[in-house]
Amino acid sequence: VLEMDTSVECNSKYLDEGLYSLMCPAVSTAGKYQLDVNFADIKGVLTPIRFSPFDVVIHPGHATPETTEVSSGGLEVDIGTGQKVVRFNSHVGLFGSFVVAAKDMFANEVNVGGNRFIARVKGDINAEPSDRLVRVIDQGNGHYTFAYKVSYASSYQIDVAMLTNSGIHGEYYLNKGSFKD
Numbered sequence: 085v086l087e088m089d090t091s092v093e094c095n096s097k098y099l100d101e102g103l104y105s106l107m108c109p110a111v112s113t114a115g116k117y118q119l120d121v122n123f124a125d126i127k128g129v130l131t132p133i134r135f136s137p138f139d140v141v142i143h144p145g146h147a148t149p150e151t152t153e154v155s156s157g158g159l160e161v162d163i164g165t166g167q168k169v170v171r172f173n174s175h176v177g178l179f180g181s182f183v184v185a186a187k188d189m190f191a192n193e194v195n196v197g198g199n200r201f202i203a204r205v206k207g208d209i210n211a212e213p214s215d216r217l218v219r220v221i222d223q224g225n226g227h228y229t230f231a232y233k234v235s236y237a238s239s240y241q242i243d244v245a246m247l248t249n250s251g252i253h254g255e256y257y258l259n260k261g262s263f264k265d
Contacts, residue, residue: 147186157182194226200247
């Protein structure tokens with residue numbers, strides 16, 4: 085039995101010479117768990133095997149663009165819809181920033197760095213091409229700081245993409261920002 089907030093049953097299969105194989109349902113939430121392994125005698129009385137329960141740590145999987153999201157620096161809740169929206173306010177010529185938290189396919193926060201992102205400011209025609217790219221700083225803990233600046237007061241869009249092993253992934257974060265002088 086794998087113990088979390090609720091218990092789940094694991095199936096066992098006898099292999100050979102006293103060895104068993106356990107098959108447990110997938111756990112989607114990263115964290116610490118306990119695995120209780122019991123032996124049922126012929127009457128069905130359960131007895132824990134030696135050293136049971138066992139500590140089990142489920143780590144987050146690799147980051148995916150579908151669940152990775154802005155965690156600070158522009159995240160708001162729309163009063164009308166109650167949904168998360170991202171809006172950035174910044175000043176001309178000064179760096180603004182926001183933080184993205186990398187998450188696995190089950191929305192567990194990834195706690196290591198190494199993911200690659202590319203981001204750019206769209207709509208700033210006066211900026212040099214190199215200034216249109218947003219600087220991405222890997223914090224080494226699954227969080228990434230995006231730093232940007234614009235050359236004149238206007239509304240812009242910041243496009244963010246996560247690069248995967250197969251190249252640039254098709255999932256983009258389209259966020260409109262308002263930049264003031």
